Amino acid sequence: MFKQFKLKKWTSWLITLVMVLSFATPLTVSAAGEDTKIVNIISFNDYHGIVKESGKDVGIAKFVGAVKEFKKENKNTIVVAGGDLYQGTALSNLNYGAPITDMLKELGLVASALGNHEFDWGADKITNWSKDGGFDFLASNIYDKKSGKPVDWAKPYKIVEMDGLKVGFIGLATPETTYKTKPTIVEGLEFRDPVKAAKEWSEKLRSGELKEGKADVVIALTHLGSEQDSKTKEITGEAADLAKANVGVDAIISAHTHMPVSGKVNEIPVVQGNKNGRAYVKLEVAFNTKTNKVVIEPAFIDLSAAVKTLPEDEAGKAIASKYEEASKAKLDEVVGTTDKDLTHDRFNGPSLLGEWVTEVMAKTANSQIAITNGGGLRCPVEKGNITVGKLYELMPFDNTLFTMELKGSDLKRVIENGIDNKTIGWVAISGVKVKYDLKQPMGDRIYEMTLKDGSKVDMNKYYTVVTNDFMATGGDNYDFKGAKNLKDTNLPIRDALINDLRQVKNLSVVKASFLESGVKPATTPELKPVDKKVVYTVKAGDCLYLIGQKYNIPYKKIAEINNIKNVDLILIGQQLVIPVN
Template sequence: MMMRILTSVAALGLTAGMAAADYNLTILHTNDFHSRFEPVSKYDSGCREGDNAEGKCFGGTARLVTAIADARARSNNSILVDGGDQFQGSLFYTYYKGKMAAEFMNKLAYDGMTVGNHEFDDGPEVLRGFMDSVDFPILMSNADVSAEPTLAGVLNKSTVIERGGEKIGLIGLTPEDTHDLASPGKNITFGDPVAAVQAEVDRLTAEGVNKIIVLSHSGYVVDQKVAAETTGVDVIVGGHSNSYLSNVSDRAVGPYPTMVNDTAIVQAYAYGKFLGELNVTFDDAGNVIQASGEPLSMDASVAEDEDTVARIAELGTPLDEIRTKVVAESAEAINGDRATCRIQECQMGNLVADAMLARVKDQGVTIAIANSGGIRASMESGEVTMGEVLSVLPFQNTLSTFELDGATLVAALENGVSQVEEVKGRFPQVAGLKFSWDASVAAGEGRIQDVMVADGDSFVAVDPAKTYMVVTNNYVRGGGDGYKMFSGDDKNAYDFGPDLADVLAEYMAANSPYKPYVDGRIEQK
């Protein structure tokens, strides 16, 4: 499915016989929505009262209803697809699980979605309930679910839809390391995305489908690899890395679309802040001859659908008391942006790690390690509500304390910096220790340089043979984000501590107004 621009000579050659039957398709897309049904602030957390009316907020399902209707009206043929991770991220998910996402995705009339890693946060059973509630196919090509009874025979690798008389193949793709990121259970195995996609492309092509779109929740880097190492993929609609692709913004990480060989790759950041709109023209043989577009900002210029606003407010009523409770004050905005926290020390990382350590310090715990993937938003200055705290820490994780020797601690930090190039969530935010690392060293081969642990009011070199008491969250303690060295029953562990969001709220209240900071506890050489 070669990407080519027809020259005037070629065009004349085609029209000398039968007129070329070009097919135009608009691909509308979202990704990493994370239950942000209400508008969000510029910090990706909840929109404070009054700010939305003042035009300071973005996104929300009510704006998507309007924007999608307008985009469909501009196109003769359009589809609406999602790049995964509708689940998790706000109290709406905590309370309703997948039910609310299903209701609004049906209202928006999606045509397909891939499984994101967070769709497995509550196991295959909740994913299956979501699948039974939606009116469109949910796909995942690079996993074997045959041994998982809730998904076997139901979760397909690909599907074919029709639009404007043409068949369009959709293929789903999920992170290969989903076992490290979520809770899919032991019955599902995940495999190589390139091989999985190529197998489905070959099968669809053999069935006469010549327009193929991959819905990928594997991240911008992996999407480029898939495009480079497969044939027959026309478009990849991405997710997972929250990448903002654009042709007009200096904040973009790449162009929209990003072309790799003949494949157009798109992604639209996250949280419903943008609606991706890619316009593709295919020739009669299914070759892409043009692909262009731009993510549309869901800002105040997009009117909110009133019925949707009312329905979300109705669903939010049981949550209002929790969400609106003021728990503390912040003297300044607190940076929890994933682009920062997943590669270096950050303000929100220090706050979370400090809060964890403060809560259990009287138990002899001296070190805290928090995975940056658990930090999901920044905070504005001023009053802090519990709703904002839960936007930062939405996963209902609890504190886990356990014993670890110094050598294993260093190995854990090595794991933490092993995927910085991919901006993965395993990057460690810490308290009670300092470390330096060198990105020029290959992952897993000694990136961690110096590790110093707190000893009274000073820091001393870590002792590989000494046993330390550590606190993390129960997800990381269970081996999540690659921290398998933390798991097991041999560590004198207690995995049933208080909820991390409550710990953070109480720490901020005790230190209100909280002043965010970084102090050099993590150094990149």
């Protein structure tokens, strides 16, 4: 009897424990029941034209292999991308993105957001990339300014049906595109509020009013930025703001900021797959067909940690080899050497690389001063041989030398925009020594500017300046208002660097510290003349008129200072304050 009671007691306790654990540790999506459909969405972003394996960049052959392996193990998989796919390496740039288009087709990409760098070679390329790659570009918030209608080379949404589950994707471009690509290319476009666009299209996708019917799951496929704190795991940025806005999406795929992101904001999964194909992200979608409830688990899959052991896909390898062979002779040409590393990190202060580049710009354009944006320099240059291919990596964007005359006060304003700018990074300059104080508010950090000859920059005098066409037309929010004699030379800066290296051959760059940190001198207060005064004691026979004559001051002024109401009444022994010069 006791044994039977004890057994029942233990059985009851075990059942209770299992129930408690089942609540404490919910079932994973993969362990869902037969009423649940499982679909995986994998995405990558900011691929930036990577063709060959290099360092942490896995290259086309291994990236295609990794994605194909995942698709093999997970048959219901949708592949999408977050934009900025083509621009960035010599092999891609020389072929206007053709190797990447071939890669996307091999991956079976169904849709991509539009990144700001998709516009670098003009919007006309977008249609052909989409057609040749067999996928759609999505952007619900890009409108033509003249017609007021959505652009016709991108779709606002796409519904992809997988295993009977309808997944709706809403495309969203970052409004930062207006100043993070060449402004003249996008000047006819309007980048509307992503929050409003997402809300509008999520409602349409869920209503069933669209021709494809009602979407079961709605995903924002975006080029909106996000960042995740490595310790707290908090996610911030444009994508996080979208999640907090409750626009009706089930998950958000972000891009643009080149960050590893995987987590939730406002209970909405937000992901981003770093950059350059070093990783991809996964959204594992579980949809219950009885309750119509969806559960999505985000994940970040790092490929860079195992880059050496990743297998190569033969089709991907053939794509890379095709374009390597076609461009090899040009890219491998050594045009010069450097005896030291030319370091650069646009968010880590002025760089040696930036000084060299701007010195060459000034020399080529015969200008006193050169200015370029740190974000336009995409990598450092290592000690040793410098090839044409390396210079394409350094400056993948075909920005040209742009000359002008700029007044000292305007020059100061321009450089101020690139002093520890947390959004765009540091400016690079040459020809003018600038002292700044980071403790001062942005826009008021420069306190001294001198030319190479030691003379101070005159705020009212014009100087010859060279920059790049991206900045000259408002890129990175640089404002050259007030400039005169503006001229686009149409000479790519990269070509200027190649030509100069061929002449110099061996570089030995010495840091000139054109940008120098210091402490802004305290402002000396304006000295006002000190009022002098005497105290006069009234004697017998005195009157204000006579006292005023004695000190050369109007008698009414004496009365006013001493608060005398009746100018004819003063008393012997009375003390009067008399101002004197």
